[in-house]
Amino acid sequence: MNNVAIIGPGAVGSTIAFDLRDASLNVKLLGRRNETLHYYSNNALDTKYQLDVCALNEYHETVDFLFITVKIPQLDTVLTSYQHLLHKNTIIILAQNGHGQLHKFDHPYVYQAVVYISGQKTGNTITHYRDHKLILDQNAHTQALHQCISNSSLNIELTTDIDNAIWYKLLVNLAINSVTALTRSTASVLEVPGIKKLCEQLLLEGINIAKAEHVHFEPNIVNTILNIYDGYPAEMGTSMYYDIVDGRSLEIDGIQGYLFYKARKHHLNTPILDTIYHLLLAQQK
Amino acid sequence: MNNVAIIGPGAVGSTIAFDLRDASLNVKLLGRRNETLHYYSNNALDTKYQLDVCALNEYHETVDFLFITVKIPQLDTVLTSYQHLLHKNTIIILAQNGHGQLHKFDHPYVYQAVVYISGQKTGNTITHYRDHKLILDQNAHTQALHQCISNSSLNIELTTDIDNAIWYKLLVNLAINSVTALTRSTASVLEVPGIKKLCEQLLLEGINIAKAEHVHFEPNIVNTILNIYDGYPAEMGTSMYYDIVDGRSLEIDGIQGYLFYKARKHHLNTPILDTIYHLLLAQQK
Numbered sequence: 001m002n003n004v005a006i007i008g009p010g011a012v013g014s015t016i017a018f019d020l021r022d023a024s025l026n027v028k029l030l031g032r033r034n035e036t037l038h039y040y041s042n043n044a045l046d047t048k049y050q051l052d053v054c055a056l057n058e059y060h061e062t063v064d065f066l067f068i069t070v071k072i073p074q075l076d077t078v079l080t081s082y083q084h085l086l087h088k089n090t091i092i093i094l095a096q097n098g099h100g101q102l103h104k105f106d107h108p109y110v111y112q113a114v115v116y117i118s119g120q121k122t123g124n125t126i127t128h129y130r131d132h133k134l135i136l137d138q139n140a141h142t143q144a145l146h147q148c149i150s151n152s153s154l155n156i157e158l159t160t161d162i163d164n165a166i167w168y169k170l171l172v173n174l175a176i177n178s179v180t181a182l183t184r185s186t187a188s189v190l191e192v193p194g195i196k197k198l199c200e201q202l203l204l205e206g207i208n209i210a211k212a213e214h215v216h217f218e219p220n221i222v223n224t225i226l227n228i229y230d231g232y233p234a235e236m237g238t239s240m241y242y243d244i245v246d247g248r249s250l251e252i253d254g255i256q257g258y259l260f261y262k263a264r265k266h267h268l269n270t271p272i273l274d275t276i277y278h279l280l281l282a283q284q285k
Numbered sequence: 286m287n288n289v290a291i292i293g294p295g296a297v298g299s300t301i302a303f304d305l306r307d308a309s310l311n312v313k314l315l316g317r318r319n320e321t322l323h324y325y326s327n328n329a330l331d332t333k334y335q336l337d338v339c340a341l342n343e344y345h346e347t348v349d350f351l352f353i354t355v356k357i358p359q360l361d362t363v364l365t366s367y368q369h370l371l372h373k374n375t376i377i378i379l380a381q382n383g384h385g386q387l388h389k390f391d392h393p394y395v396y397q398a399v400v401y402i403s404g405q406k407t408g409n410t411i412t413h414y415r416d417h418k419l420i421l422d423q424n425a426h427t428q429a430l431h432q433c434i435s436n437s438s439l440n441i442e443l444t445t446d447i448d449n450a451i452w453y454k455l456l457v458n459l460a461i462n463s464v465t466a467l468t469r470s471t472a473s474v475l476e477v478p479g480i481k482k483l484c485e486q487l488l489l490e491g492i493n494i495a496k497a498e499h500v501h502f503e504p505n506i507v508n509t510i511l512n513i514y515d516g517y518p519a520e521m522g523t524s525m526y527y528d529i530v531d532g533r534s535l536e537i538d539g540i541q542g543y544l545f546y547k548a549r550k551h552h553l554n555t556p557i558l559d560t561i562y563h564l565l566l567a568q569q570k
Contacts, residue, residue: 182467183567194563201556271486271556278479279564282468 001026002148003063005085007078009053011119012095013069014039014126016134017051019154028063030056038125045127062087065145069095069115071239073249073285079104091141095134097173097239098254099166100261111136114165120242137162167215171206172225173255175199176232177240178276184245188234198272200226205270209259212266240280249285256280286311287433288348290370292363294338296404297380298354299324299411301419302336304439313348315341323410330412347372350430354380354400356524358534358570364389376426380419382458382524383539384451385546396421399450405527422447452500456491457510458540460484461517462525463561469530473519483557485511490555494544497551525565534570541565 002025006013009031017029018039031053039049056078063085070078075096086092086107094101095113102110114135119128136142138158146156159165176187179199183189190196203222210217218224243250256277263270287310291298294316302314303324316338324334341363348370355363360381371377371392379386380398387395399420404413421427423443431441444450461472464484468474475481488507495502503509528535541562548555 179564179567182564185567189567192563192567194559195567198560198563201559272560274479274486275483275557275560278477278483279464279467282464282470282474282477282480 002065003061004028004065004067004148005030005059005061005063006067006069007031007056007082008067008069008071008074009035009037009051009126010069010071010121011126011128012115012117013067014051014121015041015117015119015128015132016067016069016095016154018049018128019132020149020152023149023152023154025148025152028059028061029053030059032056034058035124040125040127043127043129051126056081060084063090065091065093065148067093067095067113071096071249072098072101072251072254075101075104091145093134093136093145096251096254097169098251098258099170100254100258109141111139111142112162112166114162114169116169133157135159135162135165163213163215164217167210167213168217168221170255170259171203171210171217171221172228173238174206174259175202175225176229177238177251177255178202178280180238180241181244181250182276182279184241186234186241187229187232187236187238190229190232191234196226196229199229202272202276205263205268205273206259208268209262209266209270209273212268213262244283247285250280250283252277252280252284287350288346289313289350289352289433290315290344290346290348291352291354292316292341292367293352293354293356293359294320294322294336294411295354295356295406296411296413297400297402298352299336299406300326300402300404300413300417301352301354301380301439303334303413304417305434305437308434308437308439310433310437313344313346314338315344317341319343320409325410325412328412328414336411341366345369348375350376350378350433352378352380352398356381356534357383357386357536357539360386360389376430378419378421378430381536381539382454383536383543384455385539385543394426396424396427397447397451399447399454401454418442420444420447420450448498448500449502452495452498453502453506455540455544456488456495456502456506457513458523459491459544460487460510461514462523462536462540463487463565465523465526466529466535467561467564469526471519471526472514472517472521472523475514475517476519481511481514484514487557487561490548490553490558491544493553494547494551494555494558497553498547529568532570535565535568537562537565537569 005028020027035053037051039051092110116131116133133155135157260277290313292315305312320338322336377395401416401418418440420442545562
């Protein structure tokens with residue numbers, strides 16, 4: 001039986017742990033301390049589950065598959081304290097928003113997942129809203145993982161164009177996270193005159209950066225993303241909105257900052273991104 | 286003896302009323318309600334003065350000179366309730382930050398003052414920090430005012446290029462108000478990497494708009510303004526910073542919004558201003 005560990009008992013990590021219960025795997029959810037979480041799956045508030053979290057520094061098995069699901073601001077801390085979980089063939093899945101963090105690993109088998117799992121953690125209660133999907137590069141390692149979890153409700157989708165999947169999610173996050181965080185508003189901010197236009201302009205800058213990185217999108221991608229935004233409930237907050245309102249660190253290094261430095265590398269003119277990035281950077285904890 | 290009224294018992298209005306005490310004028314400070322304010326002049330906290338405020342709707346004299354010192358978001362309300370103070374030769378001085386509000390008056394003699402008076406109101410206590418200066422267009426009306434107040438500590442400076450004085454103050458306000466408000470930080474935000482550069486780029490857009498309005502500045506004006514910012518104490522908040530943090534209406538109509546619409550009129554490309562204006566607009570109360 002394969003050993004699987006998940007570092008990061010937030011909404012994403014808890015959902016992966018919960019979804020893998022039924023697979024024939026030895027699954028451990030790891031965090032800063034031993035604790036028990038309450039978990040609601042698929043927004044069904046009538047059934048409360050318990051999830052046990054084990055302290056990372058008290059778990060001494062090595063694992064075959066390791067999911068790291070902490071947000072970017074916590075990644076550096078995890079990277080100083082997780083080596084004891086690894087054997088030489090451990091496969092690591094980095095399941096977090098944003099991009100540009102893989103170079104921080106010195107382990108050979110690390111893959112960026114594009115995460116489509118939505119939920120929220122409040123205190124020690126996690127409410128999973130919807131989706132169970134991770135998109136990964138298709139290769140021998142991820143196929144092995146796919147095989148192992150095939151009996152579970154976690155949906156791993158393998159793609160031959162992971163860059164496209166990563167950049168698509170990056171762009172979707174870029175505009176809505178920026179405007180909600182900087183205005184400290186939920187998705188209702190899209191109704192303010194000029195804000196949708198601002199999203200559009202910011203997305204155009206992002207698509208230009210993607211192109212310079214050889215990631216090409218259809219011309220109507222901007223409309224596709226704006227249509228996704230139109231489908232958001234007005235009261236929906238984004239991850240970066242909740243982080244700024246609650247005074248937590250922001251994931252800007254992997255989203256706006258990642259794009260800002262790529263734009264500099266390619267000598268692109270991105271005045272809106274530059275403005276937004278620095279206004280957020282000034283509020284980084 | 287000339288009748289003078291000041292509408293707006295904030296830091297600017299109270300200082301004008303206080304400074305005019307010694308002139309041979311009949312001076313009234315008007316506000317929403319009858320009240321008594323505590324007033325400290327020139328940051329001398331050892332001497333507390335009292336200033337009486339009379340309710341605007343209970344004062345029935347007409348006045349020769351009327352200072353309107355409310356902030357832009359309150360101006361529309363004042364304009365619906367101040368007509369009883371006017372006779373046909375009343376001279377109105379609009380002493381507030383920003384520009385673009387004069388068209389709202391149907392009275393013939395209204396002049397925009399550029400205000401250099403700094404202070405703060407907390408509850409019913411006003412602390413005047415420094416400066417007593419209003420800059421006005423030089424004409425027969427403002428010369429008459431200048432004559433009347435010559436025995437007071439209010440300093441009225443007349444200029445033959447009021448547009449330049451207005452736009453200069455507008456530009457000084459533009460960048461520092463925008464970055465402090467949007468990052469909810471005091472002037473310490475200028476130390477964050479990229480923020481001074483952002484101010485510089487925003488000022489360049491502003492100078493371009495001024496130019497299209499036939500207001501020309503020396504090429505080194507940007508450095509002059511950035512040097513002014515460098516002189517600010519790190520803990521200094523701006524007017525717009527205090528407004529956004531305290532949940533009050535923002536003066537954007539007369540600063541960022543005024544410039545935004547001028548830029549559209551002249552078909553100028555101002556991506557940073559556009560971004561900043563809409564991010565502030567979304568937080569307007």
